Amino acid sequence: MSQQIRLDIFADPVCPWCLIGKAELDRALESRPDHPFAITWQPFRLDPQMPRAGMDYVAYMKMKFTDEKGIIAAMKPVMEASERLGLWINPSLIERMPNTLDAHRLLHWAGLEGAQTPVMAALMRAHWREGRNISNPDVLVEIGEGAGMDGAVIRRLLASDADRDTVQAREMHARQRGVNSVPTFVVADAHVVTGAQPAALWLQVIDELAGKQHQ
Numbered sequence: 001m002s003q004q005i006r007l008d009i010f011a012d013p014v015c016p017w018c019l020i021g022k023a024e025l026d027r028a029l030e031s032r033p034d035h036p037f038a039i040t041w042q043p044f045r046l047d048p049q050m051p052r053a054g055m056d057y058v059a060y061m062k063m064k065f066t067d068e069k070g071i072i073a074a075m076k077p078v079m080e081a082s083e084r085l086g087l088w089i090n091p092s093l094i095e096r097m098p099n100t101l102d103a104h105r106l107l108h109w110a111g112l113e114g115a116q117t118p119v120m121a122a123l124m125r126a127h128w129r130e131g132r133n134i135s136n137p138d139v140l141v142e143i144g145e146g147a148g149m150d151g152a153v154i155r156r157l158l159a160s161d162a163d164r165d166t167v168q169a170r171e172m173h174a175r176q177r178g179v180n181s182v183p184t185f186v187v188a189d190a191h192v193v194t195g196a197q198p199a200a201l202w203l204q205v206i207d208e209l210a211g212k213q214h215q
Helices: 015-032 056-064 066-084 102-114 117-128 137-146 151-156 162-177 198-213
Strands: 005-012 037-043 183-186 191-194
Touching: 005 015, 015 066, 015 117, 015 198, 037 102, 037 117, 037 162, 056 066, 102 117, 102 137, 102 151, 102 162, 117 137, 137 151
Parallel strands: 005 037
Antiparallel strands: 005 183, 183 191
16 A cells, blocks of 8 residues: 555553553554554643552552452453463552653654654553552663664653643643543544454555555
């Protein structure tokens, strides 16, 4: 396919349905290697009021889902979907629910270097499979370096306020435009798809776009 079509994905690496939505989309893209999408990951925090230092994960989950029974009920479909997709997440390893502002700053810088998708994949893996704190600068530097970015530059930027306002302004703009949950996918700045959609839907979208381009 010749023409690139913008696909904006509003997502937070600590959102389980963003992880699942990405995996479903990845399956479709692998089946259609000539897909037209130019993907941009857009900042959207699941909990913008999260304290800078994050929160104890169990305390956060109890605050959100009342008690252990509520947590199990909320996580059951997540675990089933991740198992079906071969993601093998391990929430029991997560000790802290991080504030993801710095993770989104890293994604912003990765976007300037064409490394956003590998960085998002690594952030999700670190949180969901390895239980690592993705607000820790050491973890973020390692993730950036793994995607070919300059670790010393990332460390220096993280120690400053660089692009903090930019990321927060972009998130606020998304909320003002009506994005209120993640994942939210915007195709060609026009068509909005919300939630973790199955690979079959994305295959249909790609095939329809291909048909239009070939008409």
